[in-house]
Amino acid sequence: MTNSQKHILVIRLSAIGDVAMVVPVLQALTQQYPEVKITVLTRVFFNPFFRNLKNVSVFEADVKGKHKGVFGLYKLARQLNKNNRFYAIADLHSVLRSKVLKKFIRCKRFVSIDKGRKEKRLLTTGKLFKQLKKTHQRYADVFDALGFPLDLTQPTFPKKVTLNEKLLLILGEDSKKRIGIAPFAAHESKMYPLDLMERVIKTLSKDYKVILFGGGKKETEILDSFQNKYKNVINLAGKLSLNEELDVISNLDLMLSMDSGNAHLAAMLGIKVVTVWGVTHPYAGFAPFNQPDDNCLLADRNQYPKIPTSVYGNKFPEGYKQAAGSIAPETIINKIGSIL
Template sequence: MGDVAILAPILLEFKRKYPKRKISVLTKNEFAPLFSFIESINIIPIDFKADFRGLLGLVKLSLKIKTLKVDAILDLHNVLRTKILKLLLNNIPFRVINKGRDEKKQLIQGKIFHQLDLTIERYIRVFADFGFNLSMKEPAFPPPKKLPPRVTKMLKGYKKPYIGIAPFAAHGSKIYPLLKMEKVISALSKTNTVILFGAKGNESKITQRISREFSNVVSVAGRFALDEELILMSHLSVMLSMDSGNAHMAAMMGINVVTLWGVTHPYAGFIPYNQPMDNCLMADRERFPKVPTSVYGDKYPKGYEKAIWTISEQDIIEVITKKF
């Protein structure tokens, strides 16, 4: 989801600079709300499992794309599925993102250790290939919106400032230990309302438990639709997140985002949009010298799942406090 959220500010800038140009975005159903804040774009939600499954499904999707009568196609994913679509749509100008896979491989192998191009910069280059020059010098964010009624009702009695915390990620190596996170929550909730984000199921159960143990803490995990969560994020003073989709969603809404990095590293290019490097708190590489061990956090040597533990609670609290 993070890769998708990074595209939103680019589309905002595109519409600002090229208001007469029409653009369609094909994306998975569940990601469509990420672009609902952008006026005058055609969002085409796709359900690959139900409607466009397998090779025949891709043929069907290519026919659907042809009905759009587009002048150009920008592939910002560069996976097998889009490579097949490129073959099926060979009569339409097609540009593909360079994800820098070789550079990232060298980074995780320890052959290099420096900042690689940001994902947003790689996206911008694909637009530039068709003559659309997007400088992104002025940050582009969705216009402010009032909190939805359901969110307002849940937050009744909780006062601003709101601090968001998204304590989960797809892989355990990217999750800050809950006992340490609870110390952060305890400190921040003394003078702020802490709002916990997460998914339905186990994440919701954990955040509900935490919200019962501390004052001024509320869990919204699994409670709202994605578009409602995004609006809520826009009302936060700061978001604390793992290296996960929540970090990128909060960043696209124009707020300060503090991120925690375990076996992954900002040098791979996934720093949230418009965030300074000092918002990124990283594992101690003196104790865990092989960091980053992977781009997505799914691969790491034994014991490296604890790399993120080396980030101190006090450092997190101090960085967040400075954001006000």
């Protein structure tokens, strides 16, 4: 590293959507400040997210194994200190782990994200209902505070990947437009009811190639049942590595997702995204990057006036679990049709 090259450690350990949201911000940073070198401290699973970024490398944090607890974090900091001299640390996570690490890593410049916890609490308790600062901007604000103001309004995205033989064999080589559908989320209250989602899949599969995303035994079985019922439907759950999934996503014409990780994976690759929202709401700041506001399809607040009931979908009053079901399947189908 030259004397003029400033090396920034970026900390964001989880979760999948939050880490994916870092990518467009780092893309802007590395383009607008090509002299900056970035090391991202995150879980090894997320390494492929950063594959298209110049001057960015990933350092693995194994917080459930060798880097667990205070002593594990001390060992992690020693490894980081050994070969690096950081100009600054951008803490995009701001949890106890990153605060402990801060004490051990040799670096005086340290800025943590302002998560806006107070205003998010007002939003989810019905005392405020307006668009809060978006998470991407909160990340960008950290770099601004470190002396690297960012413009996120003119993003560039990687070119779509040329699919290898294995992926072409799975997807088939026809001229149909490809729609990815990721019907699952961490909490059921963020999901579109599966019986309604089946109606969406059935209709879309008449005109488009529908590619289903998910993971785990139960999700795979549900998606397999859709694949077996309808022509032009392909279930990818459990068949591909994350790298291969990203290759496929980069070749989609559109991704239909819940308020969940797949929306952010598609958005970071510059793919059009339609999101379905249950008890959460884009006002909390987690809408996918660079997408029109009206691509967020929202549950009916006349019927469910307490939405958003929580930021992550883990808390909701009785009767709210199926809130996303207040969006008609035709609304989703027509929205996708109008975009494509």
